[in-house]
Amino acid sequence: MRITVGKGSCGIAAGALEIFELLKSGASEKQLDCPVTATGCVGMCYLEPIVNIIEDDGFVRTYVKVNAEAAGEILKSAAGEQNRAEEYAIADEDAAGLKSQSRVALKNCGIINPESIDEYLAQDGYAAARKCIGEMTPERVIEEVKISGIGGRGGAGFPTWFKWNAARASAGEKKYVICNADEGDPGAFMDRALIEGDPHAVIEGMLIAAYAIGSDEGVVYVRAEYPLAIERLEKAIGQAKERGFLGKNIFGGGFSFNLRIKAGAGAFVCGEETALIASLEGERGMPRLKPPFPAQKGFWGKPSNINNVETYANIPWIMRNGGAAFSAMGTESSKGTKVFALTGKIAKGGLVEAPMGGSIREVIFGVGGGIKDGKAFKAVQMGGPSGGCIPAELSDTLIDYRALAETGAIMGSGGMVVMDETTCMVDMARFFLDFTCRESCGKCVHCRIGTRRMLEIMERICDGKGADGDIEQLTGLADEIKNGALCALGQTAPNPVLTTLRYFKNEYEDHIYRKKCTAHACKALLSYEIDAERCTGCTLCARKCPADAISGERKLPHKIDMNKCIKCGKCAEVCRFDAVAID
Amino acid sequence: MECKCQTEMIPKFADAAIDISPLLPVLEAYSGVQGSLITVLQKAQELYGYLPADLLAYIARRLGVAPAKVMGVVSFYTQFRTKPAGKHLILICQGTACHVNGSAEIERAVREYLGVEEGEISKDGLFSYNNVACLGCCSLSPVMMIGDKTYGALTGKSVAKILKEIEKEEAE
Incomplete structure (x- = not known):
């Protein structure tokens, strides 16, 4: 038996570190033969901190929103003592939501310890790279990627095989493989979760790409805002080097590949590939005209292949299961699965991986559990600042590169920010x-x-x-x-x-x-009025008003002087009788 | 007048507290490495907490690039600061999810608690805050980060509590 604690950034922010320590010290106090290890984010961020008890036969019991008390009960349960751990067990509905997903890129996230290469190896890790380098020609590898139909997961969906092929075809001895982990779309965090939860999958994907295009050097460009991702990736690279998956003569086939990390310094535009290259070279991250494409002239003027984190993370799965298995999922124009980050006014925010071609409604009202606090669904923003808002009436739109583009939005990197009636x-x-x-x-x-x-x-x-x-x-x-x-x-x-x-x-x-904001979000357009019927004259609003705009006798209805009012909303916030009407 | 940019740029820092010695090994390690300017600046900021102008001029000279280019890079990326930060730097996430869930209120709470504007240091020197684009913890929005620690599901009240807690720890 072992216990795992979800230690992604989201889990840690919800208090996973404390829970981890409690379980660890508790397990040794009880002298349990039960290691306590970390995993990455399983995607159900709304339930963090999440703890699993995994029996030797593989049976898993999941506990959610674990606090100190729950940790104690979980330990009792692990020790076979009487306990109330069941109170913290995951709801059937949530467990079913997780089961209903098709996990390719997120396959290991939340399952394995991201800091242990052995756990990755136990999940057939590096088997795909071994197969490619040992048994396949680079052309054959590219062919398999072509069969899979995978498109770049960073946003544009450009065919991955085409990029690889172009980089392979470019003349030159020196070539680079670059991973774009500069996830800048506000509202997207799939790349962070992937690196934090399964860094070896990204490394293996890059290794296969390097073999396919004939490169011996790779760089992962990670946002500096993701310190935990950088730390885990660093560790993983070190382990891969130790085991000979990175370095010279990998798998004895004479192929060499080295990988390093470059921390970004905060610039959204660096997600654009030519800007990313400029930044890698230590310059201001400014894009340049294409062509020449990076596949022809990239990092230091050498042919370079740049893919997104999620794209690389899919590659080992594709090579193990075959391109056809991947292309069997999804639609005609969008193959495979996609990871989405569900956020905003959603009941169950987190990461979801689903085959392309489902509808927006299915994602938001299925796994996403609908809108928070029972409010009305208004729109969903897809594709971040480059994308667009899709209104509720179009929520049967299929999640497919083409169908989304027709609405004016884009797939983007998969961020879905849900908005309700209170969003302007x-x-x-x-x-x-x-x-x-x-x-x-x-x-x-x-x-x-x-x-x-x-x-x-x-x-x-x-x-x-x-x-x-x-x-x-x-x-x-x-x-x-x-x-x-x-x-x-x-x-x-x-x-x-x-x-x-x-x-x-x-x-x-x-x-x-009309100078009105119907969602009541634009402060300058609001007007405040005190409902004389409801006001008890408690004077609280008058005392709290920073502009001295409220007057009235004690125990008598108060009034707001709109000429003085700065529309800060403090009165409505503090009123205990719901007497301040906002229009 | 003769150009003196090569000769006069010895470290003659206005701020005597700046000791160049911790940076020397960094400059040594990267002096011949092409394209390492951003990395050197990141390490310098780690050491000094910010990037004073004199230090930038010194880095430029040692790496053999124009000071204007160094400044160009520093001003381009949001990570770099040319003014000192408080002992605890608060990063308030202004990503989409946080915006939708009320990050403006969080900023107001921090600003009112500290009594300073963005980028300024609180009177006790303990805090300063900056608004940043997405921290990638969207499902916990609104979010802020202090040091390496991320705080989620914030409200105006919880912000004050968190800051008070840090003040208490500092006082001990």
């Missing part, structure tokens, strides 16, 4: 524009200045200073930026505005012409 779509679009505007590298005028102009208009609208003609100006600017920017960051920056204009134009008009 105009504010949402402003938020994304603010992000891309700040993250614009400044190279292209359209992106640098165009996004700034659009942002100014959006800010004005949210501030209640919108004017007739603003919508036309926004669409005009959006069009120019799409056409005038060099890289995907600029070309897609207007998407959040365009999609919200397409599906939620009424909200823009409410803001501009």
Whole structure:
């Protein structure tokens, strides 16, 4: 028997480290023959900290939202003493949600100890690399990737085999394999969870890619904001070197490959491959014109293959099970499975892996458990700042590169931020524009200045200073930026505005012409009024009001002076009688 | 006037507290390595907590690149600071999920508690805060990070409690 504790970043933030220590010390106190080990994130972030008791026959009991008391009960259960651990057992519905997923990239996440190469090896780890290097020609490896139909999981879905083939075909002795782990999309964390939960899968995928294109050197470019991912990956690389999976003459086949980590320094644009290369070279991460593509001229001018973390993590599975098994899942235009990060106003936030081709509704209302606090589903933002908002009425849209593109959104890296009736779509679009505007590298005028102009208009609208003609100006600017920017960051920056204009134009008009924010999110557009019937004259709001805008006698209804009111909402927040009406 | 940028750039730091010696092994290790500027800057910031202008000029000279280029890189990436941070640096996540779940309120709570604006150090020198793009803990939003520790599912109240806790630890 052994006990595992989910120690991904999400688990740790929920208190997994303390639980881990409690279980460890408790197990030794009770003299249990039961090692306590860590695993990565299983994806059910809303249930963290998660603890498993795994029997020798493989039977698993899962406990969720484990606190100190629960840890004690779990230990009693492990020791065969009378206990109340059952109270913390995972609900059948949640367990079924996990079972219903098709796990390829996340296969080992939350199952194995990411810091133990032996546990990875026990799951057929490095068998795929051994098979490729020992038995297959590089061409044959690329052919298998082609059969799988896998497309780049970072966003664009570009056929992976094509990139590999192009890098292989490029002339030159020196070639590089690069892993893009600069997961910058706000609202996406699949790459973090993958590296934290199963770093060897990423290493093995890169190793296979290196063999296929003929490279002897690889770099993983990881965001500096992911210290735990960097630490686990470092450890994994060290272990792989020790066992001879990295280094010289791997598997005795004369093939050599070395891998190192480069920590990013915080720039969203570095997710763009040419910007990433510039950053790897120690420069400002600014994209350059393609062609030449990185496969021809990349890192230090040498042919380089760049794939996303999730793409590499899928490769070992594809090589073990065959490309056909992968392409059997998904749709005609989108093969295999995809990992999604479900966040925002969702009941069960976390990571989900499902075959392509399911509907948005299935993901949000199935595994995702619907909307938090029983509110109404309004829209889902897919593809981060480059993507768009898909409204509730289109939630039967299939998750497929083509079908999503038709809505104006994109698959992106798989972030799904769910919004409910309290989310203002105009504010949402402003938020994304603010992000891309700040993250614009400044190279292209359209992106640098165009996004700034659009942002100014959006800010004005949210501030209640919108004017007739603003919508036309926004669409005009959006069009120019799409056409005038060099890289995907600029070309897609207007998407959040365009999609919200397409599906939620009424909200823009409410803001501009009626000076109303129906979601009650844009503070400048709100007005506060005290309901005389409900107000008991407790004076709390008057005392808390930072602008001294509330007056009234004790035990008599109070009044807000709207000329003084700064619309901070403090009165509504502190009122115990629900007497402050917001419009 | 003759160009003196090569000759006058000996470490003559305005801030006498800056001791160059811990950085020397780093510069030694990376002096011949192509493309190592970002790594050197990251290590320097780790050592000094921020990147003072004098230090940047010194790094430029040692690596043999123009000071303007060093400054260009420093100003490009959000990780680099040219002003000192508080002993505990608070990173408030402003990612999409956190935004939807009220990160603006979290920032307000931190700002009011510390009584400083973004990037400034609190009076006791213990804290400073910065807004950052996604920290990748979206399912726990709103989130902030202090040091290596991530705090999730925050409210204005829990923020104050967390900061108070750290103050208490510091006082002991």
